[in-house]
Amino acid sequence: MTITSDEFRQRYGPTALVTGASSGIGEQLARALAERGLGLVLVARRRELLEGLAEALSQRYGIEAVAVAVDLARPDFLDELLPACAGMDIGLVVSNAGFGVKGRLHETPPEQLEGMLDVNCRAPLLLARAFAPRLLERGRGGFLVTASIEGYLGFPHSAAYAATKAFVRSLGEGIWQEYREQGLDVLVLSPGATDTEVFARLGMDPKALRAMAPEVVARQALGQLGRGPDFIPGFSNRLFVRVLRILPRRLALRIAGTNMRKALDAARPPEPADPAPAQESQPPRGEEP
Numbered sequence: 001m002t003i004t005s006d007e008f009r010q011r012y013g014p015t016a017l018v019t020g021a022s023s024g025i026g027e028q029l030a031r032a033l034a035e036r037g038l039g040l041v042l043v044a045r046r047r048e049l050l051e052g053l054a055e056a057l058s059q060r061y062g063i064e065a066v067a068v069a070v071d072l073a074r075p076d077f078l079d080e081l082l083p084a085c086a087g088m089d090i091g092l093v094v095s096n097a098g099f100g101v102k103g104r105l106h107e108t109p110p111e112q113l114e115g116m117l118d119v120n121c122r123a124p125l126l127l128a129r130a131f132a133p134r135l136l137e138r139g140r141g142g143f144l145v146t147a148s149i150e151g152y153l154g155f156p157h158s159a160a161y162a163a164t165k166a167f168v169r170s171l172g173e174g175i176w177q178e179y180r181e182q183g184l185d186v187l188v189l190s191p192g193a194t195d196t197e198v199f200a201r202l203g204m205d206p207k208a209l210r211a212m213a214p215e216v217v218a219r220q221a222l223g224q225l226g227r228g229p230d231f232i233p234g235f236s237n238r239l240f241v242r243v244l245r246i247l248p249r250r251l252a253l254r255i256a257g258t259n260m261r262k263a264l265d266a267a268r269p270p271e272p273a274d275p276a277p278a279q280e281s282q283p284p285r286g287e288e289p
């Protein structure tokens with residue numbers, strides 16, 4: 001059953017916090033939440049993008065939106081973020097910020113792996129810990145965490161990234177059960193290839209990979225918030241995950257590795273001027289980054 005915008009606001013409002021809101025899926029989640037009338041705390045590193053989005057959404061939807069520029073890889077990121085949220089009644093915490101380091105593990109700079117662990121795993125874990133008490137007190141609201149279809153299987157040539165997404169998926173599923181009887185909804189969103197900035201960064205062609213539009217992923221995800229624990233947008237992504245999980249593990253890993261390798265080999269040299277470490281790549285549709 002679809003809930004109305006009023007019901008949505010009642011349950012997850014008045015304010016949602018969205019990490020990774022400066023681009024891609026996070027930006028589209030923020031837009032879709034504003035359309036439903038929720039106020040926003042927009043979190044990422046690129047301040048100008050966040051401020052521009054906050055301004056545009058406030059004007060268009062008459063909501064309150066604040067931009068909080070913070071690096072989630074910093075050990076003390078909560079010290080900056082929590083004071084910026086003081087006095088706000090946050091009913092939905094969207095842990096979406098993340099990136100992927102691809103390639104062979106032994107060739108990957110260790111500091112990139114550490115940064116990825118911090119942003120993809122440590123930040124959602126600490127955010128859940130920080131906001132759960134207040135959400136439980138309210139007895140309504142929830143968490144949305146962005147994982148990836150790679151979180152369902154080991155992924156050769158993307159082993160570390162896939163492992164971070166398995167962590168997020170496990171975390172989300174665990175708290176889904178832990179908190180559901182206390183009125184909270186938790187959704188683990190596991191997109192496949194999605195047409196965001198990561199394609200340009202890795203020199204990949206989103207059309208060739210039949211990537212989904214981030215606004216479609218965001219809308220579908222919000223529609224599934226109360227139907228956790230898991231949601232994979234896109235029929236072919238769901239089918240891909242299902243097939244891989246049915247196949248003998250060795251065969252599934254071989255298929256996943258071959259496709260990831262092909263996608264990485266087909267990429268042009270990545271574009272420079274990337275504020276984050278090497279970002280997520282997209283193997284052929286359904287095989288996600």
Ligand SMILES: NC(=O)c1ccc[n+]([C@@H]2O[C@H](COP(=O)([O-])OP(=O)(O)OC[C@H]3O[C@@H](n4cnc5c(N)ncnc54)[C@H](OP(=O)(O)O)[C@@H]3O)[C@@H](O)[C@H]2O)c1
Nearest residue numbers: 020022023024025044045046071072097098148193194196
């Ligand atoms: N695109 C795909 O095919 C795909 C598939 C499956 C899962 N995902 C997941 O979807 C989520 C969103 O990715 P996207 O595809 O929308 O890519 P994107 O456009 O690159 O968005 C990533 C977001 O994360 C933020 N971010 C990265 N590092 C950060 C840091 N250290 N501190 C704070 N914010 C940081 C970025 O903002 P700043 O650069 O401004 O900090 C940006 O807003 C990620 O978790 C990704 O793993 C993507």
